Amino acid sequence: MTENISAVIYSEAIQTENILKLYIEEFGKFCFYDAGADMSEIFNTLSGMSKSVFIIDVSVNTKKYLDFISEISSACPDCKIIAVSDSPSVDLIVKVMRAGAKDFISAPVIKSELFDILDKIYNQFKTGGSSETKSRVITLFSNKGGIGKTSIASNLALELAKITKENVALVDLNFQFGDITTFLDLKPSFNISYVLENLNRINSEFLLNTLEKYKNTSLYILADPPCFKQAETVTKSQIAKLIDILKNTFSYIVIDAEAGFESKTITALDNSDLVFLVTVASLPALRNCQRILDLFQKLGYDDDKTQIIINRYMENDEITVEDVEKLLDKEIYWKIPNNYFTLMAAINKGISVAEVNPDSNVAKSYKELAMSVSDMVYRKKLIKKYSSAED
Ligand SMILES: Nc1ncnc2c1ncn2[C@@H]1O[C@H](COP(=O)(O)OP(=O)(O)OP(=O)(O)O)[C@@H](O)[C@H]1O
């Protein structure tokens, strides 16, 4: 049902507020709701609405309104926030999106731009929030074993499912020693071998009905095969087709790839939108990363496609982040703190790190990584638009 979705507007500039109100009324699919100008009143109003659109002008008192966006986005998951500013910059866009806004528009507001955004939001509500963007394939890779790929893949995938409420697939491409079922304590009835052997018969309905779910979430697991033999016959085209089929069903596909460059791993990398190259801050691991980055360049991957995660990061590491960035000639995308006890407790209990301790540094890091991934592609598009305007 989309009839009763309200749009709330807040701007310190009366002109902006009036024009937004006018445009909302002209757009016609949302009802303008006057929640006044008191922030706690607006908070209570939005909290009481099941679905809503909130347009907030952050041109002045930016910090205050960014904090307000954060509060609203955590308290009202079904409120789509659009930030407005008369001084758009890449830095500001990154901040508003990180705070939880779904979109950004510059002031003075151009009607057609606002209508495009409102249309997108309206369609998201109509389709139950899914298919916001096309499916994204994210592969965790490193050329070294034991570096943290499975820990990151499983916790990231679970956080993505929790944050977005969309269907997420977690695929174990470690055909010989997959760990995901151990990490999440699952005993699935179907594994990847079965799916690969039946590619022509597999559809969304089958996947959603038969893949093992992690507890009461929208995370679905495609586990490794129980015996080694099944791994030998897998072809590149089967892996490519599998990813294609998964894309029709899941908004995010997180692949836990095997260390090394087997053909099925390369196929997964080729078919990924985003590759997280996982490393630790040690010289051998970093040298390895350098070689992989060279190889990725030869494979023709965009610079943006590969992003570096430093796992087990410690503030007092002998090799600093700056050293790593210099050595790899690339910015570090994410640092996951070293937290042996929380990780071991999670693995030994077969649960996620957030279930062991949601306030731990590592649980927060996985959650924020998932938030960043979930709006990364969209944010990139916006940043591109505004950075070319800044040039
Ligand atoms: N942030 C962290 N802090 C402390 N320990 C960690 C962290 N991340 C992972 N570990 C530990 O590192 C070990 C290896 O992690 P994991 O199994 O995720 O690595 P992997 O790259 O998937 O290994 P493999 O190549 O064997 O599949 C685990 O025992 C895990 O507890």
Ligand SMILES: [Mg+2]
């Ligand atoms: Mg692993």
